[in-house]
Amino acid sequence: MTDISVFPNSLQKLVKAFEEPLPNLEAPPGMPRIKLNEVIGKVAYFYEKLRNSIEFQEEHLLRRNAIERILRRKILLENRNLVDARLLINELIRARYLPNDALPDAIVGVVQNYIDRYIALLDHLKLRRTSPDDRRLIRWLISVASADIEERLSPSVREDALVEVMYATIRNNLVLPESIPTGQEQDILVYLAIHRALIKSDDAILRYHLFRWAYPQWQTPDHAVTEQIKSHFQQLVEAIERRINHPLSERLLVICRQYTIPFLVLADVFKERPGEIRELLTSPEALNDASEKAMTKRIKSAGSRLRRTTVRSIIYIFITKMLLALAIELPYEVYVLRLSNFLPLYINAAFHPVLMAFIGMSAIVPGKKNTQLVVQAVQEIVNPSAPRMVFGKKLKPRPRSRFRVWLFNLAYLLTFVVTFGAIIRLLQYLEFNFVSILIFLFFLSVISFFGMRVRQVVKELTILTRRENLLLLLLTFVSLPILRVGQWFSKKIPKINLFIFILDFVIEAPFKIFVEVVEEWFSFLKEKREEIS
Structure with missing residues (x-):
């Protein structure tokens, strides 16, 4: 095997990311799978297509947006202190964001673990759903949770490695104004601009990365970490939003966009010929x-x-x-x-x-x-x-x-x-x-x-x-x-958008409840039919 230690560390990381196969969520033969009714799924899929047709979104962000919408509906509209991961996964399968009759039943427990840690943090923060300011903070945390769950369903190992390669390539070429403190603050602004330009990350994904950077222990949280986040949560949100919406961010984005194509082409080459990269x-x-x-x-x-x-x-x-x-x-x-x-x-x-x-x-x-x-x-x-x-x-x-x-x-x-x-x-x-x-x-x-x-x-x-x-x-x-x-x-x-408001808050909640009830009814009928045979 060709030695790649002479190449920059970021490039070595990218090579390894493409040489290793992508994580496969599908269950191996013999393992219990999540299987839903195809007829009901078509109705839910049609609704999702209608919902997406009236709001322009990047295609690779659709599932994350759907996760955020489901969590927002469960937590803010239905006022739930518990969110069932199985119901969330079922909705994603019906909308065809996840494959039917392919995922292992164990994925429910994995997603539930991540949902529970954010629900626990919300409980610790004691945010009131009736307060406009608190609702804004709840929505902020839900957006981070949606990006975290999306990362569990589809790890962005290759994308993150590609961002690091571009950062290592152009960082020293970028000269930022003296008004911005040198060091970490400038590095973060460049990193965010590359994320936006290269892999088209939205604000929720950027929040998730900055949140994880501020609290790396959040991947295996305990009570002490939750208490630490609680005591600095307002300042954390303000600091992250200040960086995402920095006055220089748009100009940095324009500069970074001019240089994204060679990195995308390099990723295409690695993806097309993973066995020949070295x-x-x-x-x-x-x-x-x-x-x-x-x-x-x-x-x-x-x-x-x-x-x-x-x-x-x-x-x-x-x-x-x-x-x-x-x-x-x-x-x-x-x-x-x-x-x-x-x-x-x-x-x-x-x-x-x-x-x-x-x-x-x-x-x-x-x-x-x-x-x-x-x-x-x-x-x-x-x-x-x-x-x-x-x-x-x-x-x-x-x-x-x-x-x-x-x-x-x-x-x-x-x-x-x-x-x-x-x-x-x-x-x-x-x-x-x-x-x-x-x-x-x-x-x-x-x-x-x-x-x-x-x-x-x-x-x-x-x-x-x-x-x-x-x-x-x-x-x-x-x-x-x-x-x-x-x-x-x-x-x-x-x-x-009045149509989006009607769909999200007037139609979607009762429609999804109706779909769940019909799904259960079909499952009940199937059980009765099997009893007869």
């Missing part, structure tokens, strides 16, 4: 060839994913706009304003699907020059002595004086006034009424931002710096205010 590391030509093939495969996959997502988005937007037109715009035009000019209605129905189609289909996948640079970057990751063409330059968030910040913010505000003012004037010229203008602007901003998120699939493949030109600067001037408003809506909509 040989590839010692043969630059073979690694270059494997990296180029992995990059080509990723480009093809991203292109098809972009087209698929664009088509689905166009259909979804068109249906949503038609329903909104029939429910609000048309009645307002006819019965309130008593107008018969339907041109604004037609524009409002057709413009946004066309806009989404343009945004999605105008995305261009990177070319061969970019692929060559990615291949070079992979070599720089695994071979510290290689010429530093990609990772050689210093990466520094640009510092600005207070006066310049004030001046630029004023100019930035003016771009909002100019952009939205011009759009509103144009819509008024086309005889849009107040309601139609609001709907048009809302969909314009949200769809523009969502379209940018869709294009991110292709943008993440690029390591080349895009050249600036006058047309691009003008486009940025016009689009930036629209995208910023869309980003604001995307963050606030889940909190104020």
Whole structure:
């Protein structure tokens, strides 16, 4: 076996993570398994698809979000001091986040152990569910618990090792402002930015990692650890949230995103050829060839994913706009304003699907020059002595004086006034009424931002710096205010989305109880049938 001790420690860790098989949750033959009724599962799966269709989430976060939702419902809505792990696992199986008739019955005890430790901590904290501040802290701890349980169901050994490799590669290149204390504080901010950029971790996962870092004993907690957390819990939450929402975090995220693709390609190579990793590391030509093939495969996959997502988005937007037109715009035009000019209605129905189609289909996948640079970057990751063409330059968030910040913010505000003012004037010229203008602007901003998120699939493949030109600067001037408003809506909509509120707090609880009762009824009938035979 090829010796890899000459390589950086983080890379050695990554190699071992890919050489070892992923943990298999499936029960071996002869061991009792969790098996649920397939018919009932289809109903629950349909509900879950409906729930996810009205809230955009990264696919790899869906199960963790479902776990958080279930725990939140059990603890906050149903006011339970005990949460049954079997019921949680059953819900995940019905929603197809876990396989049916595959998991060992023993997994229930493992998950129950982790649920119980968080319930015990909640009891020690003596948080009141009727207090808004306490409910916020309960929701915070539930989000950490959901990430912890997800880690038990699907350990992120490879992902965490890949984050460490990227951290070791670019940390010394990142020069942070002097206002941030050197050492641990800067390291944490960089680590969080890499987590977000490379494996798209959400706030709950970042909280879990910082919580585990602050209290490593939490993996095997005792009464003393629980008491220690209790005495510092408020300060712990504030410290973690301050780091996650640090003013510099967005700029660090932008920098880290530019360098994620070579690390993802390296992981693809390791995943595709786990038995040849050590040989590839010692043969630059073979690694270059494997990296180029992995990059080509990723480009093809991203292109098809972009087209698929664009088509689905166009259909979804068109249906949503038609329903909104029939429910609000048309009645307002006819019965309130008593107008018969339907041109604004037609524009409002057709413009946004066309806009989404343009945004999605105008995305261009990177070319061969970019692929060559990615291949070079992979070599720089695994071979510290290689010429530093990609990772050689210093990466520094640009510092600005207070006066310049004030001046630029004023100019930035003016771009909002100019952009939205011009759009509103144009819509008024086309005889849009107040309601139609609001709907048009809302969909314009949200769809523009969502379209940018869709294009991110292709943008993440690029390591080349895009050249600036006058047309691009003008486009940025016009689009930036629209995208910023869309980003604001995307963050606030889940909190104020009436459909999500109805599904989570009005429909979901009784629906899940109904599913559980029906499941038990089918199980009872099966037992009676077996008694007869």
